[in-house]
Amino acid sequence: MNASPTKQSEVDVVVIGAGLAGLIASRQLTEAGKTVLILEARDGLGGRLYARCLQDRSVYVDFGGTWIIPGEHAHAEAELDRYGIDRVRTPDPDTFATRVEGRVSARRSLDEADIADASAVLAQIAADSTAKTDFAEALASANASPLIADWMQALNRFLNGCELSDVSARVMGTYPAEAWADPDHYSDQITGTTQTLVNAVASEAGARIRFNTEATFVHVDDAAPAASPWEPGPGWRSMREPP
Ligand SMILES: Cc1cc2nc3c(=O)[nH]c(=O)nc-3n(C[C@H](O)[C@H](O)[C@H](O)COP(=O)(O)OP(=O)(O)OC[C@H]3O[C@@H](n4cnc5c(N)ncnc54)[C@H](O)[C@@H]3O)c2cc1C
Numbered sequence: 001m002n003a004s005p006t007k008q009s010e011v012d013v014v015v016i017g018a019g020l021a022g023l024i025a026s027r028q029l030t031e032a033g034k035t036v037l038i039l040e041a042r043d044g045l046g047g048r049l050y051a052r053c054l055q056d057r058s059v060y061v062d063f064g065g066t067w068i069i070p071g072e073h074a075h076a077e078a079e080l081d082r083y084g085i086d087r088v089r090t091p092d093p094d095t096f097a098t099r100v101e102g103r104v105s106a107r108r109s110l111d112e113a114d115i116a117d118a119s120a121v122l123a124q125i126a127a128d129s130t131a132k133t134d135f136a137e138a139l140a141s142a143n144a145s146p147l148i149a150d151w152m153q154a155l156n157r158f159l160n161g162c163e164l165s166d167v168s169a170r171v172m173g174t175y176p177a178e179a180w181a182d183p184d185h186y187s188d189q190i191t192g193t194t195q196t197l198v199n200a201v202a203s204e205a206g207a208r209i210r211f212n213t214e215a216t217f218v219h220v221d222d223a224a225p226a227a228s229p230w231e232p233g234p235g236w237r238s239m240r241e242p243p
Pocket residue numbers: 016017018019020021022039040041042045046047048049063064065066067068073157158159160161213214215216239
């Protein structure tokens with residue numbers, strides 16, 4: 001972000017990121033009478049909610065966030081209700097393959113015995129890990145079968161969009177394997193893909209959006225209360241180097 005401090009007075013609030021959270025925050029700020037500028041590093045709206053057209057160009061498919069879990073995703077459900085957007089049931093798959101780094105690991109979903117194995121591995125990981133243990137490290141020391149290890153890696157990619165080493169073993173260790181493995185858990189999608197919701201929120205966000213603009217510094221005001229783990233203090237703070 002190259003804006004000088006004096007330019008900040010042009011708007012009341014600068015929101016960083018035009019993902020769903022940034023768009024909803026902007027909408028709420030606009031509703032509260034504030035003027036808002038969104039800085040978005042990429043060239044489109046939605047962040048990790050993104051749909052692409054399949055190769056034959058006949059149908060749009062969600063490639064990022066996809067499923068609304070009834071009862072679990074109350075905020076997302078409230079947003080869909082606000083705009084009257086319907087859900088559609090994901091068709092049951094004919095085949096189910098787990099693919100890890102280009103290698104197909106299994107062409108079936110986990111059965112009951114596999115899920116019991118996965119639960120035991122996760123319980124062991126939760127018990128053995130400290131707050132600093134990462135999931136890759138914990139999984140390597142756990143007694144997981146290649147099928148379960150591959151499954152967890154594939155699912156982590158799909159759920160968290162990152163490497164196992166970026167995830168806390170303690171948090172993942174408490175995740176219920178039954179929920180991970182149950183295809184019914186991932187049943188409700190947004191009609192017309194997540195872009196329907198993104199576009200609906202964006203239409204009410206009331207903000208100017210500057211695309212291809214990465215915020216690299218924020219200015220922390222001495223007078224403002226500490227709202228983040230960053231200590232308040234004068235000057236510009238790099239967003240890439242937390243203290
Ligand atoms: C493959 C995959 C599958 C998923 N499946 C599901 C699912 O089925 N159900 C579910 O509920 N969730 C799912 N998720 C998670 C869900 O997509 C995210 O939790 C949600 O989209 C996060 O929204 P957000 O607005 O908080 O963040 P993001 O969508 O990540 O938005 C952040 C935005 O900020 C921008 N940004 C970041 N840093 C800067 C900067 N310094 N300057 C300017 N702009 C910046 C980014 O470009 C991005 O557009 C999935 C995620 C992935 C990757």
